[in-house]
Amino acid sequence: MRSRMLVEVDGREVELSNLDKVLYPDAGFTKAEVIDYYTRVAPALLPHLRGRPLTRIRYPNGVTGPFFFEKNAPPGKPGWVHTETLPVPNSTHGREKIDFVVVDDLPTLVWVANIASLELHTPQWRVGADPDLLVVDLDPGAPAALRECCAVAVLMRDRLAADGIECYPKTSGKKGMQLCCPVAGTQNAEIISGYAKRVAEELARAVPGGITAKMAKQLRPGKVFIDWSQNNAFKTTVAPYSLRAQPTPTASAPLTWHEVESMACGDAEARQLSPSEVLTRLDADGDLLAALLEPGPEVPA
Incomplete structure (x- = not known):
């Protein structure tokens, strides 16, 4: 399988990579299967993500390897990915700010899945609003x-x-x-x-x-x-x-x-x-x- 490929998702070009990489070794569950799951569950998932700044937990080498929490938009993100500049959690008086990714559409969800963001976490509020x-x-x-x-x-x-x-x-x-x-x-x-x-x-x-x-x-x-x-x-x-x-x-x-x-x-x-x-x-x-x-x-x- 090619290591990188461009696909069109709802009119956006998304680069996919290393689709055959196994991210859940005990089950042989690959990155391609992660992306497939998120694509198929998207009609139900996306309404719960829209408007909410996303924290991603990324496992680039699978669940048995090192992982990291990521709130800021990573370098090289596509220009069409929606971001919001918000205070860093627990920063002094909100002085520090970072660009959060907001997953509003399927292309962004597929891109997030492709960078091995296995876990998606959101706050109880949408940008600019009180908790709903x-x-x-x-x-x-x-x-x-x-x-x-x-x-x-x-x-x-x-x-x-x-x-x-x-x-x-x-x-x-x-x-x-x-x-x-x-x-x-x-x-x-x-x-x-x-x-x-x-x-x-x-x-x-x-x-x-x-x-x-x-x-x-x-x-x-x-x-x-x-x-x-x-x-x-x-x-x-x-x-x-x-x-x-x-x-x-x-x-x-x-x-x-x-x-x-x-x-x-x-x-x-x-x-x-x-x-x-x-x-x-x-x-x-x-x-x-x-x-x-x-x-x-x-x-x-």
Whole structure:
């Protein structure tokens, strides 16, 4: 196979390289298969990426090799790639700025995949706007695992519903899962994060043996950590449908609440999903997270 080739994607020329390089050695999953997955999942993925500055985790030599986080647009990017100049996270008073890539279209997504950006992470806000999502990450401390996360997810769903907030579950593609809630986009990150923290602490008090809202890792064994800090303005969360850098390829996959409840009670195996499973489910069910694209309510201040 040629090491480099030009292809046309929606009217843009994109250079692809080393398509036969194996990026997931345990599965023999190649860069060509990574690009194919992102191309096929794009109709569902792109609406969740549009307008959001992208953090990429790149694995140029596959998941067993060195990797790096990349927020800035790399040298040599095509001129048609959308970038936004924004403050560097945690820089003093926003004095440092970098050019973030924003994936608004399929050619950009294919280009991002070709530079071995296996994982795609976004903030809870779009450029120039307040957060339109509230996200909590459910992170299990062994021996707790995904099943325990599902049980906590049901508790969180019911608690948020009491405030009129609807949440939608997805696997993380690694150990745990996330709950994503559309919010009004009229409140800043401090308000959203403060609310998420209060709810997490309330649930931790109600179920102290199984839930923690504290970040200290020594407090996590056997418990599910409700990470409310994902709503900090400079935090990012793995995007829906993004691949994850596991020994074999997995993706952050939307779930139904029936599936979550079945996993929680042991009627179904609690596990992460492969890219092929995600595509099959998408063909059958459409985007289970489409509601995240519409405004939700304000959170209680």
